[in-house]
Amino acid sequence: MKSKTPFSINLKLILLCFFFLLLLIFITRSSFSSSQQSISETYLSNSTSPIQDPKSTTPCPSLPLTQTCTKTPPSLANALIHYATTNITPQQTFKEISVSARILAKKSPCNFLVFGLGRDSLMWTSLNHGGRTVFLEEDKSWIEEIQQRLPTLESYHVVYDTKVHQADQLIQIGMEEDCKVVSDPRFSKCQLSLKGFPNEVYDMEWDLIMVDAPTGYHDDAPGRMSAIYTAGLMARNREEGETDVFVHDVDRVVEDKFSKTFLCEGYLSEQEGRIRHFTIPSHRTRLGRPFCP
Numbered sequence: 001m002k003s004k005t006p007f008s009i010n011l012k013l014i015l016l017c018f019f020f021l022l023l024l025i026f027i028t029r030s031s032f033s034s035s036q037q038s039i040s041e042t043y044l045s046n047s048t049s050p051i052q053d054p055k056s057t058t059p060c061p062s063l064p065l066t067q068t069c070t071k072t073p074p075s076l077a078n079a080l081i082h083y084a085t086t087n088i089t090p091q092q093t094f095k096e097i098s099v100s101a102r103i104l105a106k107k108s109p110c111n112f113l114v115f116g117l118g119r120d121s122l123m124w125t126s127l128n129h130g131g132r133t134v135f136l137e138e139d140k141s142w143i144e145e146i147q148q149r150l151p152t153l154e155s156y157h158v159v160y161d162t163k164v165h166q167a168d169q170l171i172q173i174g175m176e177e178d179c180k181v182v183s184d185p186r187f188s189k190c191q192l193s194l195k196g197f198p199n200e201v202y203d204m205e206w207d208l209i210m211v212d213a214p215t216g217y218h219d220d221a222p223g224r225m226s227a228i229y230t231a232g233l234m235a236r237n238r239e240e241g242e243t244d245v246f247v248h249d250v251d252r253v254v255e256d257k258f259s260k261t262f263l264c265e266g267y268l269s270e271q272e273g274r275i276r277h278f279t280i281p282s283h284r285t286r287l288g289r290p291f292c293p
Helices: 006-047 074-084 094-107 121-127 140-149 164-173 199-203 225-236 253-267
Strands: 111-115 132-137 154-157 208-211 242-248 268-272 275-281
Touching (some): 074 094, 094 208, 094 268, 094 275, 121 132, 164 225, 164 253, 208 225, 225 242, 225 253, 242 253
Parallel strands (some): 111 132, 208 242
């Protein structure tokens, strides 16, 4: 095959460069005209008569001027979810996080209680923008480490006195009548009720509760038996309304059995992967309501 001459190669190169130059000019002119139109529209909207149709005004302007504009922007929420599902934050998958993120999008700003302090904690706080998010953590040294990097997170050290190998015995205790009485967990006679939290945890009515701790992957770990039971008790004991309770790692025996037993399959709203979402109504608004429907 005959080789191409340098002249033909240079000609094609010149034509190619010319094409890209025209394309660049076209894009620049389009962007400039769009920006002019945007500026023009903004000027016109600002210079019109103050008598306007109230229906034509948007409820949430670009600046958060009112209380109705405190939601986390969707772009920020998606970025936080993406960040939390990268390799350095393996607690939950994108689909699992999306289950609770959808509820937060509806309810935030709200009161959100999380069992466990992790690398995704900043995400939960941000998704509940304007609300209160509290973390309960068993590892004191881990709290100190996280607080050094993220001092704005509200977290408390808590102690659990159970072990995973006691799960079968504890689920039988949970069947006793004392454990079916709805009350403040501090005053419950049920052995599963956690009574050592700070008082402000009990005094607050939580709109969402996430159980993703304590440690529960080996026999001598505290396990989530009491955490799951107490989350359900807090939800039932609120004055009115309902609480969304999420339990992670339901592929494990303890989380599977205890969530079905004490949060009730009748209250199960959704399961995605290893997370279950329960919607539990107040039991104080209707006397005689059974522990499980």
